[in-house]
Amino acid sequence: MKPESTSKPAYQESAGLVETNRVTFQGDNFILKLESGKTLSPVTVAYETYGQLSRDRDNAVLVCHALTGDAHAAGRHTHDPKEKPGWWDMLIGPGKPLDTRRYFVICSNFLGGCKGTTGPAEINPATGKPYGLHFPFYTVKDMVKVQKWLLDHLGVKRLLAVIGGSLGGMQVLQWAITFPEMVVGALPIATTARMSPQAIAFNEVARQAIMSDPQWNFGLYQPEHQPASGLALARMIGHITYLSQEAMLRKFSRRFINGSQRGYKLEADFQVESYLHHQGSTFVNRFDANTYLYITRAMDYFDLPSDYGNLEKAFSHCQCSFLVISFTSDWLFPPSCSQELVKALRTAGKNVSYCNIGSDQGHDAFLLPGNRMGEVISGFLTRLENEVNL
Structure with a gap:
């Protein structure tokens, strides 16, 4: 399958x-049995697709989003030039690494999200009210089960690749383990086989920020009156872990908001403080507090070595080729986490490539332009195509 010619430069076209x-999946065949022992039904999934599924149904690429992402990975919903494109628009579209002239790209809001997929913020059909804290706990493996339902619905029998960063990368690893016969290539980016105690600690402080807000009210808040202060603070805490010291120095240094003058006040005085406050306040307008609690806990519970005995055993039945990508300045999931994955995959006898990309952008590098990630991904996908004779 060769790309059509285009007069525009590569990586410049839009979806x-x-x-x-x-x-919505409902009925006796769609009762989701969760790892917690609870069940959930019905389950609604929000998703977007880009490109066309080939006649042989062999060109599908599943994109898995990270903690606060959603199904809107590329393109725009309206003609409004002020509208932001999807969160991975830099990678998805004609002539881009996930070339929609070649691939059928799918992205869904994962189980427990708050962007159209069943989660704590959605209405419980049994009560007519939001699930809130009555929503059952779920895991990354549960997310992958629901994504498999979606792919079956779309008629996708095989994935040329599954790709994602951070929590999305955890889903990629789980896909390769749970459905080994279905995945040709797996691209886990800036991720880990298990959360470190430090990462769990940051998540716990963020959760406590939300639950300490009086507006949280044990999860019984109204959507229009959610715990804004606590949720904003949780986002500020999380966002610090997504950046690197180098990125903070480059973006903000020690610059004051008002030039070089100290304000002698407790309100935001440094530019980095103003930036974090902005991140927190805008986050409140697009995310749900209870959902944040559940998703961070799902990340905490992800532990492949514990679930399968050790990491080599976890990968023992995988059949796909792997491309593991890390970033030099990522201190949330540092390169050592990816190197642990690579070592285990090689010990298990799997086909694995590894790229540690030089970047000063920190953990968020996989969401930002200015690094070689797109080129590396494009080359790996082309190799997969050649392997399966697309």
Whole structure:
């Protein structure tokens, strides 16, 4: 399958106007048995697709989003030039690494999200009210089960690749383990086989920030009156872990908001403080507090060595090729986490490539332009195509 010619430079075209679709899985065949022992039904999934599924149904690429992402990975929903494109628009579209002239790209809001997929913020059909804290705990493995339902619904029998960063990378690893016969290539980016105690600690402080806000009210807040202060603080805490010291120095240094003058006040006085406050306040407008509690806990519970005995055993039945990508300045999931994955995969006899990309952008590098990630991904996908004779 060769790309069509284009007069525009590579990586410059857009996925265009897209829409978010929803499908509800219900009935006796769609009772989701969660790892916690609870069940959930019905389950609605929000998703977007880009490109066309080939006649042989062999060109599908599943994109898994990170902690606060959603199904809107590329393109725009309207013609409004002020609208932001999807969160991975730099990678998805004609002529881009996830070339929609070649691949059928799928991205869904994962189980427990708050962007159209069943989660704590959605309405419980049994009560007519949001699930809130009555929503059952779920894991990354549960997310992958629901994504498999979606792919079956779309008629996808095999994935040329599954790709994602951070929590998305955890889903990638789980896909390769849970459905080994279905995945040709796996691209876990800036991720880990298990959360470190330090990462769990940051998540716990963020959760406590939310639950300490009086507006949280044990999860019984109204959507229009959610714990804004606590959620904003949680986002500020999390965002610090996504950046690097180098990035902070480059972006803000020790500059004051008002030039070089100290304000002698407790309100934000440094530019980095103003930036974090902005990140927190805008986050409140697009995310749900209870959902943040559940998703961070799902990340904490992800532990492949514990679940399968050790990491080599976890990968023992995988059949796909792997491309593991890390970033030099990522201190949340540092290169050593990816190197642990690579070592275990090689010990298990798997086909694995590894790229540690030089970047000063920290953990968020996989969401930002200015590094070689797109080129590396494009080359790996082309190799996969050649392997399966696409």
